Amino acid sequence: MVAEAAGVSKMTASRVLRNEGGFSPQTRDRVLAEVERLGYLPNRIAAVFSGDQKSTFIGVSIPDLGNEVFTHVLEGIDRKLSAFGHQTVLGMTQRVAGEEEKWIGTVLSWQPAGLILTGVSHAPRVQQMLEAADLPVVEIWELSATPFDMCVGLDHEASGRAMGRYLVSKGYKHFGYVGTHHDAANAAAARLSGFGEAVKAGEGRLKKQLLLNDVPGFYTGYYGVEQLLSSAPETEVVFFQNDNMAMGAIQFCQAKGISVPGDLGIAGWGELPIASVLPYRLTTVRVNHLRIGQAAAEKLLLRISGDSVDPVTDVGFQLIEGETV
Amino acid sequence: MVAEAAGVSKMTASRVLRNEGGFSPQTRDRVLAEVERLGYLPNRIAAVFSGDQKSTFIGVSIPDLGNEVFTHVLEGIDRKLSAFGHQTVLGMTQRVAGEEEKWIGTVLSWQPAGLILTGVSHAPRVQQMLEAADLPVVEIWELSATPFDMCVGLDHEASGRAMGRYLVSKGYKHFGYVGTHHDAANAAAARLSGFGEAVKAGEGRLKKQLLLNDVPGFYTGYYGVEQLLSSAPETEVVFFQNDNMAMGAIQFCQAKGISVPGDLGIAGWGELPIASVLPYRLTTVRVNHLRIGQAAAEKLLLRISGDSVDPVTDVGFQLIEGETV
DNA sequence: TTGAAAGCGATACCAT
DNA sequence: ATGGTATCGCTTTCAA
Numbered sequence A, B: 001m002v003a004e005a006a007g008v009s010k011m012t013a014s015r016v017l018r019n020e021g022g023f024s025p026q027t028r029d030r031v032l033a034e035v036e037r038l039g040y041l042p043n044r045i046a047a048v049f050s051g052d053q054k055s056t057f058i059g060v061s062i063p064d065l066g067n068e069v070f071t072h073v074l075e076g077i078d079r080k081l082s083a084f085g086h087q088t089v090l091g092m093t094q095r096v097a098g099e100e101e102k103w104i105g106t107v108l109s110w111q112p113a114g115l116i117l118t119g120v121s122h123a124p125r126v127q128q129m130l131e132a133a134d135l136p137v138v139e140i141w142e143l144s145a146t147p148f149d150m151c152v153g154l155d156h157e158a159s160g161r162a163m164g165r166y167l168v169s170k171g172y173k174h175f176g177y178v179g180t181h182h183d184a185a186n187a188a189a190a191r192l193s194g195f196g197e198a199v200k201a202g203e204g205r206l207k208k209q210l211l212l213n214d215v216p217g218f219y220t221g222y223y224g225v226e227q228l229l230s231s232a233p234e235t236e237v238v239f240f241q242n243d244n245m246a247m248g249a250i251q252f253c254q255a256k257g258i259s260v261p262g263d264l265g266i267a268g269w270g271e272l273p274i275a276s277v278l279p280y281r282l283t284t285v286r287v288n289h290l291r292i293g294q295a296a297a298e299k300l301l302l303r304i305s306g307d308s309v310d311p312v313t314d315v316g317f318q319l320i321e322g323e324t325v
Numbered sequence C: 001t002t003g004a005a006a007g008c009g010a011t012a013c014c015a016t
Numbered sequence D: 001a002t003g004g005t006a007t008c009g010c011t012t013t014c015a016a
Helices: A002-006 A010-018 A025-038 A044-051 A068-083 A099-108 A124-133 A156-169 A187-201 A218-231 A243-256 A273-277 A289-304 B002-006 B010-018 B025-038 B044-051 B068-083 B099-108 B124-133 B156-169 B187-201 B218-231 B243-256 B273-277 B289-304
Strands: A057-062 A087-092 A114-118 A137-142 A150-154 A174-180 A205-212 A237-240 A265-267 A284-286 A312-314 A318-320 B057-062 B087-092 B114-118 B137-142 B150-154 B174-180 B205-212 B237-240 B265-267 B284-286 B312-314 B318-320
Touching: A002 A010, A002 A025, A010 A025, A044 B044, A057 A068, A057 A099, A068 A087, A068 A114, A068 A289, A068 B068, A068 B087, A087 A099, A087 B068, A099 A114, A099 A124, A114 A289, A137 A187, A137 A289, A150 A156, A150 A289, A156 A187, A156 A237, A156 A265, A156 A284, A156 A318, A174 A187, A174 A218, A174 A243, A187 A205, A205 A218, A218 A237, A218 A243, A218 B273, A237 A243, A243 A265, A243 A273, A243 B273, A273 B218, A273 B243, B002 B010, B002 B025, B010 B025, B057 B068, B057 B099, B068 B087, B068 B114, B068 B289, B087 B099, B099 B114, B099 B124, B114 B289, B137 B187, B137 B289, B150 B156, B150 B289, B156 B187, B156 B237, B156 B265, B156 B284, B156 B318, B174 B187, B174 B218, B174 B243, B187 B205, B205 B218, B218 B237, B218 B243, B237 B243, B243 B265, B243 B273
Parallel strands: A057 A087, A057 A114, A114 A137, A137 A150, A150 A312, A174 A205, A174 A237, A237 A265, B057 B087, B057 B114, B114 B137, B137 B150, B150 B312, B174 B205, B174 B237, B237 B265
Antiparallel strands: A087 B087, A284 A318, B284 B318
16 A cells, blocks of 8 residues: 555555544644555555445446437436446346346355346346345336345336326327337337226226337327327327327328327327427326436435335336326 | 356366456356356346456446437437347436536446446546546547547537528528537537538528527427517528427417418428428437447547547538428 | 366465 | 554465
């Protein structure tokens, strides 16, 4: 350690650096002066290694950053974590099956203080690794009654059901859904499931469910609704996987002279900022994405500092009764 | 090391784990079997510490994730890095001045293999720390003729100038600009500067430059253009800080019955996906955000593996002559 | 092909 | 208030 060139033992220097007491003010000043002079930076790798501690890293896995909702979640996480001296180690995994498992192995080898994982379904090996690693884990986005450890999210199926019921209550009979195709059971699938259930219970018909092999963006909504209408022109209202897709659909309708909601009702999900510029309010489901991230980070930090934590947080959702249905 | 319960020394096990040769196939199989059985995960912290190596972390600082362009940059970075066994350690710094310096200190203490920093202006202490740390650094977004180490970005001033010239060539005389306020000299300021220069050279008048204290999003564009028009109604065309703001402005015009480009011309910057749903093409500047991230990661990886690297990459830009001016 | 020993930079523990 | 010593898990070096 360079700072003991200041005439003290490395132990004393270490104590000063960590400000844990047990040194005189003079010593302190002498050490800090040398630190400053030499531009000394502590080696946290060595510290973690030494103390058999965990690092201050938090591994955060999200499907991808292209999806705007997850950037908000991530921002919520990182803001909170960095305020408490932790670092986010990113993992964009869900693009390829099996990536999560690989990523978790890597990130665990860095002795992270905790993990935040998107989704509640993981490979069996992942479960094993997590158990063996014995660290705080928060699963986010979807809700699970039996989380691996902790969980922050919302009941996607209920949100779809709520939207279905609402649309039924508006008198619609012929429903459509446009989303994108996902490999596994996931949140969007749960929404569709709840939606379909409510439609059925309301004696409506979910005539057309379009699952496109594309990303859930504006353009996908644009051509998705076009495709849906051409094959099921009797559709009265369409529920979209997210607001981006709904916005694309609205633009399509505008371009084609289809009046919304007169000719076609449109509902989104997620309440993304883009919808705020419409001259009318988009019917959608509000979810506080940032709050999911913050709550997840908070839970993790509490657990790391040894507090007891309520394992499951339901951040809920709110149906926005807009003017597009 | 647990795996030497397989009857070999830890050295042999270590060699097998790193697959560096110097062991028999039988030994190999025996060790790997134990690794599997015990669910052994290597401790990379110890490895880095031991070898006096760098870690595989790459520190990536970006202003914030709310700004869509940086999420694309980040995605480009992380895709490339993770494909080569590196991990992104996130730093959202620019919200507060001085945060970058603090963050760099922290991240350097983890012995990262390299850094990617947004922007080319850094505090003097940051410069010192980077020099002392002696690691590859890529500055992104803005271009610098004299980067600290390496640099990937584009000439923002030139892009503003190009837009200015183009609008002048379309016969406009009264120009406006709407952006957001930033504390330091930055990319958007450079664009405005180039824009103003071109307008002046074209004998136009940049009557109104609106710098709002807000985030550069849809809604900011919406009320920004409203504010600009009320104080400078003679404005014929407005250049916005980004496409999101331009989109907000277009929605405003639509709501108020202002025809675009008949009554007012609108130009954006950055070519964000949202504009793709307009029934006409937005006049804007195309920048390949993803490519900036990828190129930065590539440069870093090349340098890390000891190759010589061209220090500066200009990813350029392309003026999109749309239908909104 | 294998192993024994030193050491990386910090901290915990025990002494002074 | 201060310092000596062992130690963390792994890699490097040297020897067998």
